[in-house]
Amino acid sequence: MVDIERSFKSVMNEGKVIIGLKKTKRALEDGKAKLVVIAKNCPSKKELIEIAKKKGVKFFEFPGIGVELGYTCGKPFAISTFAVLDEGKTDIMKLVEEV
Numbered sequence: 001m002v003d004i005e006r007s008f009k010s011v012m013n014e015g016k017v018i019i020g021l022k023k024t025k026r027a028l029e030d031g032k033a034k035l036v037v038i039a040k041n042c043p044s045k046k047e048l049i050e051i052a053k054k055k056g057v058k059f060f061e062f063p064g065i066g067v068e069l070g071y072t073c074g075k076p077f078a079i080s081t082f083a084v085l086d087e088g089k090t091d092i093m094k095l096v097e098e099v
Contacts, residue, residue, distance in 0.1 A: 004062075007092045008037070009074045015088035019075075024048065024083040033057050033083035035096060039069040042080040058096040 011017055018027055021044055027033040028051045036052050036059040038045050045061075052059040062069050066078035073079060087093055 004095065005072050007090060007095055008069075008072050010090045011084055011087055011092045012073050012075070015084055015090055015092065016086035017082050017084055019079055019082045021048075021081055024081045025051065027083040027085060028052060028055055028057060031055060032085050034087065035060065035084040035093060036081060037062055037069070037084075038081045039064065039066040039079065041065040044081075048081060058093070060096050 018024060021042070024033065024036060025044070025048065028036060028048065034057065036048060036057060038048055038059060039062050042048065049059055062072070064072070066080045070077050070079040073082070084092055
């Protein structure tokens with residue numbers, strides 16, 4: 001089983017990630033996102049999931065709210081969503097394979 005906290009922190013440090021609703025949506029529409037992580041209280045959650053499905057991009061619904069997602073990623077602020085553009089040498093993609 002993949003450790004979510006370890007995976008999120010390592011992809012933030014070792015991979016290429018963009019944080020924020022507008023940037024994530026743009027990455028999805030441009031076909032640059034490999035994975036989208038969405039907090040349960042993200043204001044555009046349904047819209048992001050629809051776009052991800054249309055584009056064939058994997059997504060992970062984080063069970064906590066944005067503040068918890070930010071903390072889990074090792075950031076001192078809330079994160080409603082982020083997109084992984086390049087996972088580097090992390091195991092973040094296994095997260096969605098197990099779900």
